[in-house]
Each structure stands twice: as structure tokens, then as C-alpha cells.
Amino acid sequence: MSADNALRWLITGANSGFGAAFTKAVLGAGDEVVAAVRRPESMAEVVAAHPDRVRVVALDVRDAAAAERAVKEAGRVDVLVNNAGYGIVGAIEETAETDLRDAMEVMFFGPLRLTRLVLPQMRERGSGAIVQLTSMGGFMSFAGVGAYSAAKGALELASEALAAEVNPLGIQVLIVEPGEFRTGFAKPAALTIGAAIPDYAETVGAIRDGLPASDQQQSGDPDKAAAAVLATVGQPNAPLRLALGPDAVGAIRGKLATVAAELDATAHLGLATGFDQD
Template sequence: MSTENNTRRWLITGANSGFGAAFTAAVLAAGDEVIAAVRRPESMAEVAAAHPDRVQVVALDVRDPAAAERAIEQAGRIDVLVNNAGYGIVGAIEETTEDELRDAMEVMFHGPLRLTRLVLPQLRERRGGAIVQVSSMGGFMSFAGVGGYSAAKGALELASEALAAEVAPLGIQVLIVEPGAFRTGFAKPDALRVTGAIADYAETAGVARDGLPSSDQQQEGDPAKAAAAVIAVVGQPNPPLRLALGPDAVGAIRGKLAAVAADLDATAHLGLTTGLAN
């Protein structure tokens, strides 16, 4: 993928922390430009001052449709949209309130798709560009305690799989990024949303409730290396749809695929006999 002057403009949501900050640094190091879409524009002041000609900051809460429209209008040309903003939520399904589920879906499903729809007209017009959906290994598989989070990320993944088939003939790339545990602020106690607790789930969802906060800054994944991997894939010929990042993500996704295959093998004799008799 290239533009007229070979400088790409990346709109990155949540650009001020975690993977967003790593993506921003990597894009700037590559000589490209960043449109940092953040809830608190002042949080990008230092980066913007260091790169006054290559960093544009726009205010955006991805929950707000009007703010999304303003941000895209202010951004101007966008070559790569990176839907990165999100947060972790931990709790058993029964422990998770409807409001908590709805907010997770708003931030990690509706918000990204809204921005995607707003950016697509200019990408279609230019017959090029890319949309990067930052999901998680938890968007492809799940485990006790992260059902709400995985539901939001999984919904984004399936919508994006359809989107990829729709826009590929128009020269537009869709990349689903599936990180494992990386040393971002994802698991910080003040960033992680933790639901109310029911004692009966202590040995299932409770493991994630206790384990995720204690893993903060102990993760093996390097956000800078993850960002470099994403940049290497965006715009390459015959790109993959999914990019799993980290040995834990690669292993967990392989395990999920094997489990699905095993279930299919075990039940195929039933599934194949459910057609109408001739």
C-alpha cells in the first residue's frame, strides 16, 4: 500500500497508552503520520510537540457517534484505521450486569464498526487503504471469567471477517490482530473492569478475577515488537486476515482449532444424517 508521497496517515484510537502508544511510536519511526484519536487530547501533548508536522490529535470517545463523525472529518485523509481503544472486563456471565455488557459492546464492537463505516467511503474512492481491528486471542477463544470481553471482541472479529470479503475486491485490506498477554496497562487494577462476585464462581471465573490484576507488568509480550509486526503486515501483498501475537496467543488459538476439529469429528456422524430423505 502506498500513497502519492509514500507517507501513510494512520488514525489510531486510544493512541495515548498501551498498544495505541506502541503503534503511534512505530508509525512515527517508520516515517508515517499519526492521527491520534483520544478521549483526553492533552495526553498527547508531548508526542505532538515532538512531531508537530506528523501528529494530529483529535478528541474522540468511541461511544459517541457525533464525536466519531467530527473526528473523521477533522482527520482528513486516512490511509490506515487502527481500531485499538478498549478495556478488559472480568467476571462470570451471571456476575456481569447488562450495563457492563452493553458498554463493552459499545466500546469494542459498535465503536470500531462505526469508525470503519465512516472511513470506508474515502478508502473505496481511492481503491486502497487498510482497517486494523485490534482484537485479542480472547476474540477467537474464551475461558471462564472473560465472557463479556470475548463476546465483544468475537463480534468484532466475525463482522470484520465478512468485511474483509466485501472490501478485498476494492483494494482495501482488513487485518484482525489477536494479541496474547503483553506488557501494556491492560491488567492494571485501575484499568481492568471487575464485576461483582458470586461465591459459586470462585474456582472458575474467580481464577481470572484474581490472576489478571496480579499479572500486570509481568507479561512476556513486548508491545513495541507487536506494533512492528502489525506495521510489517499492513500493505503487504496477499496479507493474512488474522495476526496472532505472542506464543500464548498462538498456542491458545491452535488449541481452540484442535478442540473444534475434535468436536466436529466426534459429531459428524450425527450432523451428516440430518438432511431430508430423498
């Protein structure tokens, strides 16, 4: 893994879904991949096809020691892609605390741990990029995905602060907010689904039934999403956020409009909370 001028991308969850699409796109661009996956054997075909440009490291992002080993084995990391994650469905009351904590471990604490581990070398070089895969559900939420959105939203807000901290040091932060794409995200076996409480059937039932049913029916093409990310990483004056898919663009616009309307409607109350002047 020493191609001149090639960037080295450390990608978590590189063996499936968006991770596999990113890996394919990065290799297609002539760059190198360090694939951080829980099952290294799942990358065998990719390694066989690109033995000089793919390295596989074992990583469960919950494991702090494994994260340190993965970054050490990777060596130089030009681009970190925090992609690993999974779907959680259920009303807040239906979500077990163990599931809520695991979501935060995988989709918040794990990505920030890896981010902190690669930042020293990026600061030393004065270059690098950190790509945080959140979701349109990291910017807005709705009934039945509160735990998932909480984890993704926490990563999104931490990354907004991170960008303000590291952009002056030559390091880019890109928050990627996909909508529905034809990955394995919605496979019933891949989802964590809370035990149903009948009172929530009307509000949560649609996502409880609809998300698993959508598997492999989504309109979004992961390869096109990966191409959009590669087109944005490293560009001058790049945006902080990249919404992917018509559903994500529409939902985020709707959230912005709702927040603006509520702010306008309540501004007179918020503006009148100062101490009275003598």
C-alpha cells in the same frame, strides 16, 4: 501533515498501551498519525516531538457525533487502527447488563462505526487498510472473560465478513489477536470487575485474581507487536489474522484442534439431518 508518500494512520486509544506503541512505530516509519483519544492533553509530548506529523482529535468511541468529527478532521485516512478497549472480568451471571452493553459500545459498535465512516474515501481511492485489535479472546474464550470475548469476537466475525467485501476493492482488513503484553490492560484501575458470586470462585477466581496481579509482568513487548503489525499492513497476500505472542498462538491452535475434534466426533449426527429420500 503533508509529507510526500507518507501514510496517515488514524489510531484510537493512541495515548497508551498498544495505541502508544503503534503511534511510536508509525512515526518511526516516517508516516503520520491522527491520534484519536479521550484526553487530547495526554498526547502533548508526542505532538511536541513530532509537530508536523501528529494531529490529535478528541474521541470517545461511544460518541457517534464525535466519531464523525474525528474522521472529518483527519481528512485522508490510509490506515484505520481500531485499538480502544478495556478488560472485563466476571462470570456471565456476575456481569451487569450495563457493563455488557458498554463493552459492546466500545469494542464493537465504536470500531464498526469508524470503519463505516472511513470506507467511502478508501473505496474512492481503491486503497487503504483497516486494522482491528481484537484479542486471542476474540477467537476463543474461557471462564471469567465472556463479556470481553463476546465484544471482541463480534468485531472479529464482522471483520471477517468485511474483508470478503472490501478486499476486491483494494482495501485490506487485518485482525490482530494479541495475547498477554506489557500494556496497561491489566491495571486494576483499568479493569471492570463484576461482583463475585461464591459459586464461581473455582472457575472464575483464577482470572479474577490473576489478571490484576499480572500487570507489568507480562512477557509480551508492545513495541515488537507494533512492528509485526506494520510489517503486515500493506503487504501483498497478507493474512486476515495475526496472532501475537506464544500464548495466543498456542491457545488458538488449541481451540482449532478442539473444534476439529468435536466436529469429527459429531459429524455423523450432523450429516444425517437431511430429509429421507423416497
